[in-house]
Amino acid sequence: xxxxAYVNGNIMPIQDATIPIEDRGYQFGDAVYEYITSFxxxxxxxxxxxxxxxxxxxxxxxxxxxxxxxxxxxLEIFDKGGYDNGDVYxxxxxxxxxxxxxxxxxxxxxxxxxxxxTKRYSDEMHANGIKVITVEDQRWGRCDIxxxxxxxxxxxxxxxxxxxxxxxxxxxxxxxxxxxxxxNLFIIVDQTLITHPLTPNILPGITRACLLxxxxxxxxxxxxxxxxxxxxxxxxxxFLSGTTTEVLPLIxxxxxxxxxxxxxxxxxxxxxxxxxxx
Ligand code: PDD
Numbered sequence: 001x002x003x004x005a006y007v008n009g010n011i012m013p014i015q016d017a018t019i020p021i022e023d024r025g026y027q028f029g030d031a032v033y034e035y036i037t038s039f040x041x042x043x044x045x046x047x048x049x050x051x052x053x054x055x056x057x058x059x060x061x062x063x064x065x066x067x068x069x070x071x072x073x074x075l076e077i078f079d080k081g082g083y084d085n086g087d088v089y090x091x092x093x094x095x096x097x098x099x100x101x102x103x104x105x106x107x108x109x110x111x112x113x114x115x116x117x118t119k120r121y122s123d124e125m126h127a128n129g130i131k132v133i134t135v136e137d138q139r140w141g142r143c144d145i146x147x148x149x150x151x152x153x154x155x156x157x158x159x160x161x162x163x164x165x166x167x168x169x170x171x172x173x174x175x176x177x178x179x180x181x182x183x184n185l186f187i188i189v190d191q192t193l194i195t196h197p198l199t200p201n202i203l204p205g206i207t208r209a210c211l212l213x214x215x216x217x218x219x220x221x222x223x224x225x226x227x228x229x230x231x232x233x234x235x236x237x238x239f240l241s242g243t244t245t246e247v248l249p250l251i252x253x254x255x256x257x258x259x260x261x262x263x264x265x266x267x268x269x270x271x272x273x274x275x276x277x278x
Contacts, residue, residue: 003081003114003115004081005017005113005114006073006077006111006115009111011077014116017112017114020110022098023110025148026093027099028101030093030094031093031094031110032056032057032145033089033091034052035049035090035244036090037085037087037088037118037243038088039085042278045206045210049206053070053092056147057092059144059145060147061103062094062109065092074090077115083116087116087118087119087244089114089115090111092111095108095110120244121245121246127263128262128263129251129258129262129263130167130250131250132168132253133160133163135160135168135171136171137171137172138152143201143202144198144200154181156168157181165252167181167183167240172201174228176228177231179196179202183240183241184207185240185241186211186239187232188266189231190236191221191266193212193221193222195212196226197226207241207245211241211270214274215270233253237258237264237266239263239270246271246274247267247271249264
């Protein structure tokens with residue numbers, strides 16, 4: 001199967017795709033993105049991802065973009081890729097212009113995508129869980145916008161790997177636990193799911209919303225509220241959620257064991273329910 005790229009309307013093998021060096025995404029991180037997965041050739045929660053993409057562009061005062069064009073292009077690259085289970089990465093930058101902090105006068109965004117076979121976490125990782133560390137959240141104050149400014153996320157992920165853990169979880173002032181480097185975070189205490197409320201400090205995850213919807217449908221109690229590291233360490237279960245992560249159990253946080261080791265009963269139920277929706 002070909003790994004393909006889309007650059008402003010043209011589809012080609014990934015290795016043949018190029019973008020101008022004065023793309024503002026490249027020079028200023030002035031770009032937004034989405035990551036969408038498909039199951040049995042059906043993109044999962046496509047409309048939700050496109051709505052978030054539109055919101056990201058609106059929040060950053062990007063030129064107006066026709067979302068129907070974007071939608072058709074996403075479907076086209078999924079189709080041309082031909083994968084049963086494929087992942088599409090979308091990136092839209094404010095455009096190409098001589099380097100200047102001020103927005104360019106031209107209204108031409110740059111729209112690129114790639115499609116590849118889905119890389120899922122192994123069944124073993126879903127069953128056995130992962131270890132994470134917490135790190136101070138030093139990202140900017142608008143983490144609700146899905147921008148490509150992911151340097152601090154990358155540093156935190158690498159710090160986790162270097163310390164023998166698999167990922168990192170961002171912690172804000174007063175030890176408030178926010179989210180993972182590329183995922184949202186849930187804990188379960190006394191059968192109740194708890195996750196950080198939607199504020200500018202976390203990404204409004206599509207998987208997060210889908211899991212809360214599952215809770216409503218199945219009358220699983222949940223709370224969107226702040227919680228600190230003490231509550232995190234003492235949780236009965238904890239997991240990361242995301243498009244690629246699905247429901248990934250945490251078995252150790254900063255050296256504190258969580259649950260009985262391995263996926264907990266409620267996390268397991270939620271993973272199955274999520275996959276059932278795909
Ligand atoms: N990341 N929080 C952050 C910081 C993220 O980067 C992501 C997703 C999520 C989960 O969002 P969703 O459920 O919509 O995938 C939460 C993508 C997958 C990435 O950067 O590759």
